[in-house]
Amino acid sequence: MNYFDTDLETLHAKLVNGEITSEELTKQTIAKIEAENDTIEAYLTINDQAIEQAKAIDAAGINPDSILSGIPIALKDNLVTKEMRTTAASKMLENFTSLFDATVVEKLKTAGAIFVGKTNMDEFAMGSSTENSALATTHNPWNLDTVPGGSSGGSAATVSAGEVLASLGSDTGGSIRQPASFTGVVGMKPTYGRVSRWGLIAFGSSFDQVGPFTRTVKDNAHMLNAISGHDDHDATSSTKEVPDFAAGIDKGVKGLKIALPKEFIGDGVQPEIKAAIKNAAAKYEELGATVEEVSLPNTKYGVMAYYVLASSEASSNLERFDGIRYGFRAADAKNLEDVYVNSRSLGFGDEVKRRIMIGTFSLSAGSFDKYFKQAAKVRTKIINDFQKVFQDYDLILTPTATSTAFKIGEESSDPMEMYINDALTIPVNLAGLPGMSLPAGFSDGLPIGMQLIGRPFEEQTIYQAGYAFEQSTDFHKQTPTLGGK
Known part of the structure; x- marks a missing residue:
């Protein structure tokens, strides 16, 4: 089976x-996953029950x-499952098996x-390159010397390599869309509340959202159909009716008004990416949409507010990993304080500890008003900026990332450089909006992704616009020669 030559509808018909x-x-x-996993390292666990389930x-x-x-699909390893271990790519949970399935897994x-396996990720979903995993380093199928993005790098890489047609990831500040951009696939972060977070190991509870990776826009719509909907286990899941996202996906974009924020194509964005986005804007105008430049002035503060x-939220959510109830426990503890300190010091990686300390400091009595409260105010301003634009426009078009995939090890020693990778995706999470990345070009043999942002719970409009662009271009038809240029 060559997954590059098929899609969900075609494969479903063959199965039926x-x-x-x-x-x-x-x-x-x-067999394909096992043959390639030493090269790509997309998987942390292969499901030994998958064939029996099939x-x-x-x-x-x-x-x-x-x-x-x-249909075989893959799961990011922060979605808990009963039949496979769930590690969150951390030493802290290396041998953890859940007693229940996440709601999206049940659906x-x-x-x-x-489910063929669980994919590699940045530890506890904290990172933009999948280099922060304690268990493996995933490689980009387009060039094995480069990262696949993060934190859902394994889920993106396995779809990009043609090992599966679809996978699930999670997106807290761009962790679906940025790896989708780096690996040349389609990645959707739904509206906050569209998909249940029950059974997703929490990083930032007011940001996290589960979403699908696929090779095509229509396949992505089918996947979102399957995982969306209200869940009594998750008080933040929406009761809004779930439409059939794949129905009417071919309606086109004639009459749509699309906004192009000038802040997203300014300094710091690679020239080839700017050119690809301007070409995409011209393509949409050719297809009957109107594209106009707008301003989202407060998005420049997004990275600072987000972190x-x-x-x-992470410092609070990760308090439960204490070496007492489950997970890693340090062997050399002589008293209760040693259990806590040594287990967390040895069980967590550097990036996780860095964010726990940032968060704990921000929430402390002397810093709450100065940092946390101000960041919350910035979040409100960013939400207001988006609302103002959406009064006049149906969609917002931006680059997904400021660069194409960078080399493994190139940015891992500089946390600030790594954080900037999410500059164009973070505002969407701060505002709780739906956003999707899809292929829009290439630079030096590496994919370029463009991002479509919609009004809350209007994923259908994003899919229609994405499908129209996809069908009028051939970027999605390009496939990597594993590790080739």
């Missing part, structure tokens, strides 16, 4: 018609009404999906 069985498909998928799906019969029935099981707020 008996041209291929889920067992055969799953065996071929796992056999059970075949025995029960492929569900003709569920497009994911019998995909109900749809008949087969105060998200780190503050």
